[in-house]
Amino acid sequence: MPLDAQHDNHTREFKVVGTRPVRPDGLDKVTGRARYGADMSLPGMIFGEIVRANHAHAKIVKIDTSAAEALSGVHAVVTRADFPAQSDGMVDILDHCMADGEVLYDGHAVAAVAASSKALARKAAALIKVEYEVLPHVTDVDEAAKPGAPLVKQGIESNIVATHEFGHGDVEKGFTEAEVIVERSYTTEATHQGYIEPHACVATLGGDGVADIWCCTQGHFMVRNTCAAIMGMNASQIRVTASEIGGGFGGKTTVYIEPTALALSKKAGRPVKIVMNREDVFRASGPTASSSIDIKIGAKKDGTLVAGQATLRYQGGAWGGSIVDFGAMAAFACYDMPNVKAVGIDVLANRPKLAAYRAPSAPMAAFAVESAVNEMCDELGMDPLDFRLKNCARAGTKSSYGPTYGEIGLEATLEAAKAHPHWSAPLPEGQGRGIACGFWFNFGGQTSSSLNINEDGTVGLSVGTPDIGGSRAAMCQMAAEALGIPYEKVRAIVADTASLGYNDVTDGSRTTFASGLAVINSANQAVERLCERAAQTWDIPAEAVEWKDGAAHPAGANAGNFEPLSLDELAANSGSTGGPISGHCEINADGAGVSFGTHICDAEVDKETGRTTITRYTVIQDAGKAIHPDYVEGQFQGGAVQGIGWALNEEYIYGEDGRLQNAGFLDYRIPVASDLPMIDTQILEIPNPGHPYGVRGVGETPIVPPLAAVAHAITGSCGQRMRAIPMSPPKVLAAIKAAS
Amino acid sequence: MRFEAPETVEAAVSLMAGEPGNAQALAGGTDLLVQLKTGRVSPDLIVDLKRIPSMVAITQEDGGFRLGGAVPAADMLEDDALKAAWPGICEAAHLVGSTQVMGRASLAGNLCTSSPAADTVPAMVAASATARIVGPDGSRDLAVEDVPSGVQKNSLKKGEVVESIYLPPRPARSSDAYLRFIPRTEMDIAVVGCGVSITLDEGGIVTDAKVALGAVAITVQVVEAGAKAIIGSKLEDAALDALAAACSAACKPINDKRGTIEFRTDVAGVLAKRAAKIAYDRAAGVTA
């Protein structure tokens, strides 16, 4: 029976895929009916409040909880002593959620209390007295990496915890062949994902040892497994349901409050709700690494890149794992170079533990490399697009991080940029134009989904990957496409952890790719079963039935002359032909195609104040196949906007005392709508051979190029090269004044 | 915590004066509610002023305008006479937050919050506005610049409220402007703010001026040397440069997360020039 087993995605004509239907969660979201993390309530529920330290580094001498415990209405107080001793890899995650004798960053949790009202919980939290012995701290990546720097925690000998190296060829030899060498240093500040919805959960852990958690997360299976390991429970004892999610961008791929809520609930015997406020979100949840990067690139006078070397120092908090290795891998991924070496150095600092943020680690590396490339173009007097077209990675290029590329779309994005009206538009007086490319690996991963054909011919789809960017719509489209039925007949939900096999987190731009693959496979399995029912009805072999346009047909004249049986008819009869019809799929998805994009940015600097206005912006990226083009464009635009924010104003600002100075949206400046022009997008479709419909992940790459594209445009406008991100007005004005 | 919504100023004053604990007046609440939510204030009594008719009225008085202590920015922006007479004050009010915030936020609240960065305060100071303060001992008028006394501190005594802000009349060929520097385009806090009020003679020469700077010191700064630098000029480059230099010199800023001393000092001069030119063009009738 012919199914879409072979990925004929170059020629396939789609009916539903590629259209722009209304998203299933849209009405709920615009009317306020959607239930986010903080919207869950349970009978008898009480409220948790976390006590946080105001020191960057300190020993906890004593915690006195007696006054809080004595307050009427207080049901439980917990400290680290209330968590089981840890024996496995979860210790870092728990340490970050609840300090173990030593405070390692400003905002580190040291205790928590649960009480019958939020106000009472706050009052009780203020009654918990913690005695500290303040220790020396360090928050800056370069300071922390110096010999003799204050040690970030007790029991270590250096703040440098790991070094990773990638590359091929011989860079020393390469540089001797180079006719022009550009060698520069760059820095970037830490940024926050800036999701609108703060972390929130309700947890209940009863006397029978069985727990339920409702929370906003990018991965409820991750929450289950992490909490089970931390609390010494079995996975089957915890059921996690993911709420609607108000943004994550990578920042909701770990736990911050769920273990604490469980510990409080266990002690209190009641459901406990914890909602972080914005200040806590900034102080104690997922920023990126801050970085300091040295780049050296060498080229021939004709523009041929012969060697590239990068040393990247990233700090990602007090636990290591700054994922600087991803930065080192991604740094030169856009270029075809005979000699390349990237060294990533993982440095500790007294800051919160980094969480993933959209193409984690790549934007900083790309800022440095793309800026150096733009400087090289100026040295060579070469057009930056032509230079990139000459040196870009193509199918067959050995990538800077190891693998040899298959079909990739970088060159296509550069050609499209060159042909784009933006690139040739005359630049208004006083403005500058920048360009940069970006790369992201993309990911597949463990995925499980389930599809049920209802008796009325509609379809219920269960996926295990929280929908953070419109993925339910895309899932419905792919199921409808595979089944040959209208989009409106399919409804997708994000099912809880008891209802499906394990699903990796919604990250790595994997959901439309991997969950989509699982959904298509589930639909194909259901089609197989539908065909069997038709075969049974017609009393012919199942192989003699083919599925076309939402109905079973006899496959050719030999099979017999039967009227097609539609999905509706087969579904209506399913009760008498063998019972419910469903399809399932459990996979570890391989074949996520890498993704490339090219961005063009126009900007104008106010030379008297150093303030930058982005006047025009275009994103060109390969999507493989855009299932729902609105959401692909939305990802392109959202990523670009977050990158522009990072480039211009967003930054974690620490004081001399090691305390975070700007834990709120007033002084942590993400762009507002009026700051930006409409972000123009162009979707290229170079199908990914690893997916039946050709999908590549698109969510992360768009945040990679903006930092360098904006910097390049600023140089064009005011003549100054900005090598430190963010390029906030005081820094740009200082550069302009220093030059004049 | 008690909440009261009296209907007369006298009742408001006696409630505020009679509260042994912490009493807070409530106008639009766009500062107070945020402070309550973050736990920065925990008053024992909140007295809402919006039920008091004089507090929500805009009236013309002796050629000037009297704005009640709880008049929201949105009401000001719908008053054509006020907008024509005081475009600088109105543009400052128009900068406060978003449409939603402007539906509530008042000039008196902006003043009494006593933030060095409050947007409408330099505009009011440039306008030589006065605050009518009513308390248990009666009523007094105070120049707006004398209301804030420090960061989140003001010269109001226990039981006192601002009943109204008075914008005095100006001669013909007068106008004003307010500009602030923020890194973004809106929903931000001034790194520097500058209000300029200007009066011209028939020949276009500046005969009177007042210049005020916000966010460059603990309280709003009146820059007399700046005003002097442009009085007698037609805002020629030399006069504007002297204005900028005077404004930069008047700055006593700090280095903080919002800007360096150097940056604030430079930008104060830049904004003063730009605001002066806008006020000048308005006074000359070149622009509205």
Ligand SMILES: Cc1cc2nc3c(=O)[nH]c(=O)nc-3n(C[C@H](O)[C@H](O)[C@H](O)COP(=O)(O)OP(=O)(O)OC[C@H]3O[C@@H](n4cnc5c(N)ncnc54)[C@H](O)[C@@H]3O)c2cc1C
């Ligand atoms: C989202 C947002 C954006 C904002 N943007 C800006 C901005 O761009 N620029 C800016 O300057 N401000 C901004 N603010 C701050 C605030 O909106 C302004 O300061 C506003 O003018 C305060 O007025 P209100 O009437 O809401 O004051 P309230 O919050 O009611 O009161 C503020 C303080 O003044 C006291 N008070 C109020 N009225 C009186 C009175 N008549 N007599 C005595 N005391 C009184 C109150 O007790 C309180 O201490 C913003 C606030 C928010 C929430």
